[in-house]
Amino acid sequence: MRFLSEEDSAALVTEELAYGAVREALIAAVAPTSTTFPALPAHGSDPRNRFTLKSAASANLAGVKIGSYWPDNTTGPRHNSTIILLDQDTGRVAAVVEAAKVNAYRTAAADAVAANTLANPNATTLTIFGTGHQAFYECQALAKIRALDKINVVARTEANGHAFVAELRNANLPATLTEAEQAVTEADIIVTATTARSPLFEADWVRPGTHVASMGSDAKGKQELPPDLLITASLYCDLPPQSTTIGELQHAPKHRDITAIGHVLTGAAEGRTAPDQTTVFDSSGIALQDLYIATALLGLIG
Amino acid sequence: MRFLSEEDSAALVTEELAYGAVREALIAAVAPTSTTFPALPAHGSDPRNRFTLKSAASANLAGVKIGSYWPDNTTGPRHNSTIILLDQDTGRVAAVVEAAKVNAYRTAAADAVAANTLANPNATTLTIFGTGHQAFYECQALAKIRALDKINVVARTEANGHAFVAELRNANLPATLTEAEQAVTEADIIVTATTARSPLFEADWVRPGTHVASMGSDAKGKQELPPDLLITASLYCDLPPQSTTIGELQHAPKHRDITAIGHVLTGAAEGRTAPDQTTVFDSSGIALQDLYIATALLGLIG
Structure with a gap:
C-alpha cells in the first residue's frame, strides 16, 4: 500500500496539478462508465464531530474520500481529508493519501x-x-x-x-x-x-x-x-x-x-x-x- | 498514521482476540452512545467488482470498513477488507488495518x-x-x-x-x-x-x-x-x-x-x-x- 502523508501531499500540490486533475475528473463524471455513489454522512464518538464518505468509480479508478470536520480540534486543521484508492485488479487498498491542504x-x-x-x-x-x-x-x-x-x-x-x-x-x-x-x-x-x-x-x-x-x-x-x-x-x-x-x-x-x-x-x-x-x-x-x-x-x- | 499490513494482521489474529473484541463490539452496538451508519454498496471500475462501506461510531471509536469482493481476482483472495480508524481528537485517519484474514x-x-x-x-x-x-x-x-x-x-x-x-x-x-x-x-x-x-x-x-x-x-x-x-x-x-x-x-x-x-x-x-x-x-x-x-x-x- 502506498501512503502520502499530509506533509508530502501538501508539498507536492500546485494549482496547475489540481486544475488538470479536477478538469479530468469533471469530464470523467459525465462518462457513462462512471458512477458517483451517494455521499454518506457520519459522525465521530462525539456527534458534533462529523465525517462524510464520498465514493466513486470511473473507467480506471475507484475509491473513497473521508472528509472530516472536527469543530473543536485545536491541534491542527478542523477540516481533514483522506483519499483511499482501490487497486482495480484486486480490490485491496492501493494507496492512502492524506489531503487536508490538497482538498x-x-x-x-x-x-x-x-x-x-x-x-x-x-x-x-x-x-x-x-x-x-x-x-x-x-x-x-x-x-x-x-x-x-x-x-x-x-x-x-x-x-x-x-x-x-x-x-x-x-x-x-x-x-x-x-x-x-x-x-x-x-x-x-x-x-x-x-x-x-x-x-x-x-x-x-x-x-x-x-x-x-x-x-x-x-x-x-x-x-x-x-x-x-x-x-x-x-x-x-x-x-x-x-x-x-x-x-x-x-x-x-x-x-x-x-x-x-x-x-x-x-x-x-x-x-x-x-x-x-x-x-x-x-x-x-x-x-x-x-x-x-x-x-x-x-x-x-x- | 499507523498501518498494519495483511501479513501483520493475519499473524496477530487469534480466535480468542476476535471473540473478545467482537463481544465488546456487540455490546457497544446497543449502547445509546453508538451509531451504526447505513452500509453503502459501491463498485469498482468494472461494476462486477463490488465494495461496501460500513461505518460506525461508539463512545470511543469511529471509522470505516471497506469490504471488497473482486470475483475474478486470481492474484489473491477475492474478498478483501480494510479497516480505517479515525483519531477522535482530530478527525484524521489514525490507523489503516488490512484485514482480509481478520475479517x-x-x-x-x-x-x-x-x-x-x-x-x-x-x-x-x-x-x-x-x-x-x-x-x-x-x-x-x-x-x-x-x-x-x-x-x-x-x-x-x-x-x-x-x-x-x-x-x-x-x-x-x-x-x-x-x-x-x-x-x-x-x-x-x-x-x-x-x-x-x-x-x-x-x-x-x-x-x-x-x-x-x-x-x-x-x-x-x-x-x-x-x-x-x-x-x-x-x-x-x-x-x-x-x-x-x-x-x-x-x-x-x-x-x-x-x-x-x-x-x-x-x-x-x-x-x-x-x-x-x-x-x-x-x-x-x-x-x-x-x-x-x-x-x-x-x-x-x-
Whole structure:
C-alpha cells in the first residue's frame, strides 16, 4: 500500500496539478462508465464531530474520500481529508493519501475550471463572499485563469474582512473590503465560500453577464445564492443528482435545466453563448475529484 | 498514521482476540452512545467488482470498513477488507488495518459469541451449510465454545464437500459429509455460510432446542433459512435495522420481536429460557466489529 502523508501531499500540490486533475475528473463524471455513489454522512464518538464518505468509480479508478470536520480540534486543521484508492485488479487498498491542504486546492480548482469555461474572457473583477481558509484558495485559483485587477472581499465582520484582505494582498492579490451590494454590482465573477443558510445578496444586484459560483453549499439546508438568480441564470454544476440534493441547486426550481460542467468541457453541451448571459456554477464536491488528484500526486513520485 | 499490513494482521489474529473484541463490539452496538451508519454498496471500475462501506461510531471509536469482493481476482483472495480508524481528537485517519484474514475471524466470532449465549450448553453436533473460506472459520470458532463431537457438512457438490471435510479433519475437527435432512435433524447448532438466495432446508427438519445461525445473508434478496423457522423461533441478530434490511431477517414477519444480541450479553434481554426453545441468530456484520478488532490488534503491538 502506498501512503502520502499530509506533509508530502501538501508539498507536492500546485494549482496547475489540481486544475488538470479536477478538469479530468469533471469530464470523467459525465462518462457513462462512471458512477458517483451517494455521499454518506457520519459522525465521530462525539456527534458534533462529523465525517462524510464520498465514493466513486470511473473507467480506471475507484475509491473513497473521508472528509472530516472536527469543530473543536485545536491541534491542527478542523477540516481533514483522506483519499483511499482501490487497486482495480484486486480490490485491496492501493494507496492512502492524506489531503487536508490538497482538498482546498481540489475544491478551488473545480470553480476555476468552471469559471474558465463559463466566465466572460475579459472578466477582471472577482467578488468573494467569505473570509475562511477555502476563500483564500478560491481567489488564488481564479487569479490563475483571469487577469484580475480587483478582488472585492465581503465579510461578516470587519475584523475578519481586514485580516483576509491583508492575507490576499500578502499573496499579491488586489483585494479590497467592500460592502455586499457594491461588490456584487461590480463583479464579473462572484464566488461564495461561506457556511450560509440563507442568501448572501439580492438577485437584482447581479449585472447581466456575471458568472456566479457557489462553493459553500454542501448539505441540506445550506443556501448562499438568491433564489431568483436560480430562476433566470443558466445553471451548471459538477453532478446534477448531488447538486440538487445537497448543493446550492437544491433551491433551484424543479423545471430548470441543469447542465453538468463535464458536458460543457467535452463540447457535448453549450456553455456561455453571449456576453450578457448570467451563469451559475454549483460545486457540491465529488469523489472523482479526489480520486483524480490523489492519482496525479502519486504520479509525481512515480 | 499507523498501518498494519495483511501479513501483520493475519499473524496477530487469534480466535480468542476476535471473540473478545467482537463481544465488546456487540455490546457497544446497543449502547445509546453508538451509531451504526447505513452500509453503502459501491463498485469498482468494472461494476462486477463490488465494495461496501460500513461505518460506525461508539463512545470511543469511529471509522470505516471497506469490504471488497473482486470475483475474478486470481492474484489473491477475492474478498478483501480494510479497516480505517479515525483519531477522535482530530478527525484524521489514525490507523489503516488490512484485514482480509481478520475479517474471517471477526465474522466467525460473532456467531461464536451468539452461540455461546444462545445454544444449549450440552450442544455437541454442529451442522454447517457451505464449504467456502468462511465456513472453515465458523467451524473453528464454534469448536472453541462447545465440545463438538460431530460436524455435519452439507455441500452443494460432493467434490466440494469431500475437500472441505478433509480440510476440517486436517484441523482436528470431526467432520462428515451428510445430506441436508439428516444433517439438520441431528444438529444442536446449525450455521449457514452460503451465498444462497432461497432456503437451504425445511423448517420441520429442525429439532426443538436447536440454535441456528445465518451468516451468509448480507444483501437484499439473499436467503438461507426457511421462512417458517422465522415464524416460530426466537429471533436475535447483531443490529435489528441492518439485519431486517440486508440480513436474513429481511424475511422475518414484521410483527416478530427481534432482539439485539448485545442486550442478551448485558442481561438487559432474555436469551434462551428453555432447552427446547429454538433460537435464530442473524449475523449481518457490523462496522463496530471491525473497529473493535482493529483496535485490539493495534493494542497487541502497543
